[in-house]
Amino acid sequence: MNDINKQLIDFISASPSAYHTVENVRRELDAAGYTELFEGDDWSVTAPGKYYVRRNGSSIIALRLPKPDFRGFMVMAAHSDSPSFKIKWNSDVKAAGMYTMLNVEKYGGMLCSTWLDRPLSVAGRAIVAEGGRMVSRLVNVDRDLAVIPNVAIHMDRSANDGKSYNANVDMLPLIGSAELKTGFKAIVAQSLGVAEDALLAGDLILYPRERGCVWGAENEFISSARLDDLQCVYGCLRGLLDAADGESAAVLSVFDNEEVGSGTKQGADSFALPNILMRLYSSLGYGQDAYFADLAHGFLLSLDVAHALHPNAPEKADPTNAPRLGGGVTIKAACSQAYAGDAEAIAVTKALCKAHAIPYQMFLNRSDIRGGSTLGSMLTANMPMRAMDVGAAILAMHSARETMGAAHLKVLERLVTVFFSR
Numbered sequence: 418m419n420d421i422n423k424q425l426i427d428f429i430s431a432s433p434s435a436y437h438t439v440e441n442v443r444r445e446l447d448a449a450g451y452t453e454l455f456e457g458d459d460w461s462v463t464a465p466g467k468y469y470v471r472r473n474g475s476s477i478i479a480l481r482l483p484k485p486d487f488r489g490f491m492v493m494a495a496h497s498d499s500p501s502f503k504i505k506w507n508s509d510v511k512a513a514g515m516y517t518m519l520n521v522e523k524y525g526g527m528l529c530s531t532w533l534d535r536p537l538s539v540a541g542r543a544i545v546a547e548g549g550r551m552v553s554r555l556v557n558v559d560r561d562l563a564v565i566p567n568v569a570i571h572m573d574r575s576a577n578d579g580k581s582y583n584a585n586v587d588m589l590p591l592i593g594s595a596e597l598k599t600g601f602k603a604i605v606a607q608s609l610g611v612a613e614d615a616l617l618a619g620d621l622i623l624y625p626r627e628r629g630c631v632w633g634a635e636n637e638f639i640s641s642a643r644l645d646d647l648q649c650v651y652g653c654l655r656g657l658l659d660a661a662d663g664e665s666a667a668v669l670s671v672f673d674n675e676e677v678g679s680g681t682k683q684g685a686d687s688f689a690l691p692n693i694l695m696r697l698y699s700s701l702g703y704g705q706d707a708y709f710a711d712l713a714h715g716f717l718l719s720l721d722v723a724h725a726l727h728p729n730a731p732e733k734a735d736p737t738n739a740p741r742l743g744g745g746v747t748i749k750a751a752c753s754q755a756y757a758g759d760a761e762a763i764a765v766t767k768a769l770c771k772a773h774a775i776p777y778q779m780f781l782n783r784s785d786i787r788g789g790s791t792l793g794s795m796l797t798a799n800m801p802m803r804a805m806d807v808g809a810a811i812l813a814m815h816s817a818r819e820t821m822g823a824a825h826l827k828v829l830e831r832l833v834t835v836f837f838s839r
Contacts, residue, residue, distance in 0.1 A: 419823065421827055425631070425651050432620055434621075435497035436540075438650060439776065440675075442479060451481075452468050454468050455470055456470060460700040479670075481662070488714050489666070490668050490714075491666070494685065495653050496679075499647070500525030500645075503524045505603070506618065508601045510556055517595060518590060521590065525676030526676070529588055531818060534567050535626070536561035537563045537622060538557070538562040539563070539622070543605060543619040544616045545615050554635070583594040625818065639822070644811055644821050646727035652826055654831020655833070656694075657669045672685040675721075688799055691799055713802065720802070722819075727812060743822020743824040745775065746807050746809075748779050748780065748805065749768070751788060769835065775828060775832050
């Protein structure tokens, strides 16, 4: 297995929730000499310098200032969350007098059927009472804990003719018998080594337990949970750490809640990034005019996944702008502005790729199929700078297990490296 793909699979396995993703990014930044800034403190920063800010434990913004007279921002953005099922706090449900299920709600728009009949567990964060204080703790119940069982074909003869799933009925995970002596909260408490009554609240989700793998006749594919969007997070992180200093500030932004619209304090559709950049300029002694002038000199690449041409459903793709797995960086466009970018931004992105022999391809949705959206347009509505949404072509987006080209991550890391080095 290619080393970078093994590292990606290791990173995804260690990142079962947005909170774990940000913690793993933080550790890499600490090891690379970055200093954490806290939003509740006064800031004292210098250029050159390397810093990062966390918000809510599920978003992180890293800033590398190359020299005192840097101009503009080179910004990369990706997201830390993936579609899943969130555990409701009073979670134990007794079913038919025989079983204990978990009460869950949908987080994002997932392919529900892909979550059935596979080992699942629970991860996220819990707020715990410790020594008279409230403390946030990472949670990972690191064992096969639950399964959402399918209904047998004998009992649902129409199962292969089209099926709708009711999250309140069909998607409840089974965790034990009705006589279960250890309830869900007790299981979480045990994993943290605390008493059950010390648990005050939690943001906990289900996650698939199977590890990602490289596969195919010539090992040309990767399948894993959470490729949307952890392969972009990991590629951006590696590119940032590998890049040489350029003329501009290098900014890596990893946001939470993209899958539910980004409209939170830790989401891209907030003032999180512009506020942090303005505080940075204030600490450096620069005025507001300098900040807005440097935005005009900047460029944003928003990295997320795109739909690859599907081998069993090629008619779902645009006839002239359908990317393939492993075909290079995917440049995404939409006249609805669901993706950021215009002719100028597309030209700049293509020129960057051509100058560094980085393969690229275009993605547009078929005109009668409504596509998704991502971070670029949200960010630039609050922070006016030139921007382009790019990413990776994958199959089975929002499945519990997605597929991408094995050659893609190296290409993505190369793009980020040369982008931040400019």
